[in-house]
Amino acid sequence: MDHARWHTMARKQYQGSSWNDSEVFLGxxxxxxxxxxxxxxxxxxxxEKRPGFQHHKKAGAMNALVRVSAVLTNGQYMLxxxxxxxxxxxxxxxxxxxxxxxxxxGPQVCYVQFPQRFDGIDRNDRYANRNTVFFDIxxxxxDGIQGPVYVGTGCVFNRTAIYGYEPPIKAKKPGFLASLxxxxxxxxxxxxxxxxxxxxxxxxxSSVPVFNLEDIEEGVEGAxxxxxxxxxxxxxxxxxxxxxxxxxVASTLMEYGGVPQSxxxxxxxxxxxxxxxxxxxxxxxxxxxxxWIYGSVTEDILTGFKMHARxxxxxxxxxxxxxxxxxAPINLSDRLNQVLRWALxxxxxxxxxxxxxxxxxxxxxxxLERFAYINTTIYPLTxxxxxxxxxxxxxxLLTGKFIMPEISNLASIWFIALFLSIFATGxxxxxxxxxxxxxxxxxxxxxxxxxxxxxxxxxxxxLLKVLAGIDTNFTVTSKANDEEGDFAELYMFKWTTLLxxxxxxxxxxxxxxVAGTSYAINSGYQSWGPLFGKLxxxxxxxxHLYPFLKGLMGRQNRTPTIVIVWAVLLASIFSLLWVRVxxxxxxxxxxxxxxxxxxx
Ligand SMILES: O=c1ccn([C@@H]2O[C@H](COP(=O)(O)OP(=O)(O)O[C@H]3O[C@H](CO)[C@@H](O)[C@H](O)[C@H]3O)[C@@H](O)[C@H]2O)c(=O)[nH]1
Ligand SMILES: [Mn+2]
Numbered sequence: 216m217d218h219a220r221w222h223t224m225a226r227k228q229y230q231g232s233s234w235n236d237s238e239v240f241l242g243x244x245x246x247x248x249x250x251x252x253x254x255x256x257x258x259x260x261x262x263e264k265r266p267g268f269q270h271h272k273k274a275g276a277m278n279a280l281v282r283v284s285a286v287l288t289n290g291q292y293m294l295x296x297x298x299x300x301x302x303x304x305x306x307x308x309x310x311x312x313x314x315x316x317x318x319x320x321g322p323q324v325c326y327v328q329f330p331q332r333f334d335g336i337d338r339n340d341r342y343a344n345r346n347t348v349f350f351d352i353x354x355x356x357x358d359g360i361q362g363p364v365y366v367g368t369g370c371v372f373n374r375t376a377i378y379g380y381e382p383p384i385k386a387k388k389p390g391f392l393a394s395l396x397x398x399x400x401x402x403x404x405x406x407x408x409x410x411x412x413x414x415x416x417x418x419x420x421s422s423v424p425v426f427n428l429e430d431i432e433e434g435v436e437g438a439x440x441x442x443x444x445x446x447x448x449x450x451x452x453x454x455x456x457x458x459x460x461x462x463x464v465a466s467t468l469m470e471y472g473g474v475p476q477s478x479x480x481x482x483x484x485x486x487x488x489x490x491x492x493x494x495x496x497x498x499x500x501x502x503x504x505x506x507w508i509y510g511s512v513t514e515d516i517l518t519g520f521k522m523h524a525r526x527x528x529x530x531x532x533x534x535x536x537x538x539x540x541x542x543a544p545i546n547l548s549d550r551l552n553q554v555l556r557w558a559l560x561x562x563x564x565x566x567x568x569x570x571x572x573x574x575x576x577x578x579x580x581x582x583l584e585r586f587a588y589i590n591t592t593i594y595p596l597t598x599x600x601x602x603x604x605x606x607x608x609x610x611x612l613l614t615g616k617f618i619m620p621e622i623s624n625l626a627s628i629w630f631i632a633l634f635l636s637i638f639a640t641g642x643x644x645x646x647x648x649x650x651x652x653x654x655x656x657x658x659x660x661x662x663x664x665x666x667x668x669x670x671x672x673x674x675x676x677x678l679l680k681v682l683a684g685i686d687t688n689f690t691v692t693s694k695a696n697d698e699e700g701d702f703a704e705l706y707m708f709k710w711t712t713l714l715x716x717x718x719x720x721x722x723x724x725x726x727x728x729v730a731g732t733s734y735a736i737n738s739g740y741q742s743w744g745p746l747f748g749k750l751x752x753x754x755x756x757x758x759h760l761y762p763f764l765k766g767l768m769g770r771q772n773r774t775p776t777i778v779i780v781w782a783v784l785l786a787s788i789f790s791l792l793w794v795r796v797x798x799x800x801x802x803x804x805x806x807x808x809x810x811x812x813x814x815x
Contacts (some may be wrong), residue, residue: 231575235589258287260491268493273367274507274514275496281377281506282490286462287483289470290374297368300541303332307538311371314530315341322383325376325518325527328362328368330354332537337546337705340654341762342550343661344543351648354531362529364591365519369539378457378467380506381525381579415681458499461487510567513560520588526579547766548709555669555713558595562677565592595677598670605667605720608752612727615734617745663759667720668713708769718767721760724753 217317237784262279264270271278277295284290292315311327314320330350354363376382452465463486466474474483489495502509503621508517519529532538544550564570571588619646622630645655679685728750735746757764768780 224338258283262486262491265493266277269509270493271502272512272514272519274502274509274518278496278501278506279491281374282458282460282463282495283487285466286460286486286490287375287474289466289469289472289474293372293374293377295368295370295372296539297541298329300368300539302538303540304534304536304538307372307532307534310532310534310538314532315371315373320530323385323526323528324362324373325382325522326365326372327369327530327532328354328365329532329534329538331369332368332540333543334540335542335593337545340657341765342545342547342664343654343657344545344550345654346628346658347650347654349659352644357587358531360587361523361581362527363531364588365513365515365522365529367513368541373396374472376522376525376527376690377506379500379521379525382527456500456505457499458490458495458501460486460490460495461489463580475653486561508569510569511560511563512556513564516560516588516591517564520569520571520574523580523584524580530704534790538639545705546707546709547763548711548714549670551665551713552711554665555673557663558670558673559676561592562595563680565596566677566681595670595673598666600669601663601666602716602720605663605756606723608749608756609720609723609727611749612731612753613723617749619748657762660759660762663718663756664763667716671716672713706769708767714767717760717763720756721764724756724760725728728753728757729784729787769794 246256248254260280260283263272269275281293284293292312294311296302309331311329314327315324315325331346332350333345336344345494349501354366357363450461450464453467454461457464457467462478462483475650486632504521506518507514508521511517523529540708565572568574571585571592610616641655644650731746731749731753735742764780
């Protein structure tokens with residue numbers, strides 16, 4: 216089946232899923248490899264959904280899959296892909312396993328994240344759908360701290376991390392400085408190590424018991440297991456945590472995965488259906504402490520955050536040939552809605568108990584990683600100052616006032632230093648990452664477009680949810696279904712309220728340009744200097760919004776309307792110029808009074 220059709224079918228399946236029965240299809244059993252091991256097979260799962268039971272959308276679906284797979288095969292590692300993504304590089308999983316099975320690094324790694332790459336995006340990537348700055352700069356940078364955030368797809372997990380355990384404590388190698396210094400330093404070092412050990416037993420969230428992997432293994436192998444009473448105790452607490460399935464709980468204790476030899480296909484199937492019934496998660500810790508975490512429409516960020524908070528590290532893996540590819544929305548409205556959902560998810564996390572500003576101190580989250588999570592959740596708030604910056608130039612032009620304050624020398628040195636450092640960072644990032652200037656510029660443009668529409672709405676919707684409890688839906692992102700191959704989607708115009716703020720800002724800035732110019736023409740030469748200052752800022756806003764303007768114009772095959780608009784605009788400016796400033800008759804003697812017409 217070709218990809219597009221498969222994709223449509225997959226989408227239909229999850230969009231229209233209103234089945235009340237759980238279904239698990241085990242496929243055909245039979246195939247054995249040369250060593251007599253059973254070959255992998257495809258298992259199709261449709262979980263139970265029922266009115267009155269929250270199904271928790273994608274996060275709920277992932278958790279159901281985690282449990283079914285634990286009961287059926289219990290692999291130690293899992294690959295997670297969205298329904299609109301597919302495998303593009305047959306060696307990708309092996310690349311991930313290199314990290315996960317590395318004897319030194321592996322035990323600390325909760326997941327290996329691959330960048331998202333896309334098919335079917337227009338050549339110029341008008342709405343920055345590829346997100347190259349994010350995938351090739353930000354996530355790569357994070358790989359040097361505690362690892363990239365989890366972006367929802369193209370990710371191979373260590374099952375242990377999904378079950379809410381902490382990674383084993385890694386004995387710290389004595390640093391260069393410590394090895395130089397004498398015994399006194401060494402003593403303090405070892406003291407620190409033992410306090411680290413203690414830390415691992417004390418958990419990030421004291422309200423929930425999080426088991427230390429080592430304790431459990433000891434329990435299984437050690438003396439504790441002989442004592443039936445303690446087995447019963449730990450069994451009970453595990454069931455409280457993982458839900459009432461003895462088979463599932465048993466699977467969590469298998470050190471290297473796999474299922475008990477004694478199990479029959481029938482019993483496994485029965486258990487699989489049990490663990491995907493809609494009430495299974497009641498009173499367990501699914502979605503709160505283990506599995507995919509509920510409570511945000513960007514469950515991915517939250518899920519990864521909790522793992523990092525427990526001390527895991529993640530790894531970013533970018534094979535030359537893209538590992539996985541997916542589809543993205545390519546028309547303006549769908550894209551803005553997608554960005555709205557991401558921003559809303561971030562705001563939800565920011566206003567929740569998982570806010571990275573406060574959550575998990577005393578845990579093993581590195582400071583810079585925390586800082587990155589703060590950035591990933593707080594960014595929609597930047598829409599507020601951004602909105603002001605986009606309106607100010609127009610106001611300046613329309614009122615004739617210049618709102619830039621006079622600043623002291625010291626302040627301007629600070630300003631220039633900051634400006635230069637931002638500039639230098641940008642250049643260095645581009646050089647190191649291989650992101651082109653065009654991609655970077657698209658990203659800048661879409662940052663402004665998304666900022667004054669989607670991010671802004673997200674802030675208000677997020678506030679509504681927190682303050683008034685009004686929830687918004689997870690609207691599944693529409694995808695380009697580019698069977699005709701002419702990018703009809705790109706030019707599709709769909710009305711949404713998200714379009715209002717950028718349109719307004721665009722119009723007032725354009726009107727400002729015209730008004731400001733004609734005002735300057737009327738008031739003579741001395742007003743040209745300040746005019747250029749003001750025009751510069753207005754143009755800055757307009758060039759950022761240019762892709763948006765193109766999107767508004769839709770597809771005009773012959774003369775793009777945009778050209779007409781620009782033509783009209785420029786024409787009116789030049790005609791005003793021509794009428795008001797007669798270059799051949801004016802003297803150098805200041806304002807040109809004699810041609811002054813009506814409103815001098
Ligand atoms: O009720 C739902 C809704 C979504 N999904 C799955 O979630 C995925 C993501 O939804 P999609 O509509 O494709 O959104 P995108 O904006 O394309 O997804 C990005 O952003 C999401 C977070 O908002 C992440 O979960 C995704 O992995 C990431 O690719 C889908 O492909 C489905 O596999 C469900 O299983 N059930
Ligand atoms: Mn998607």
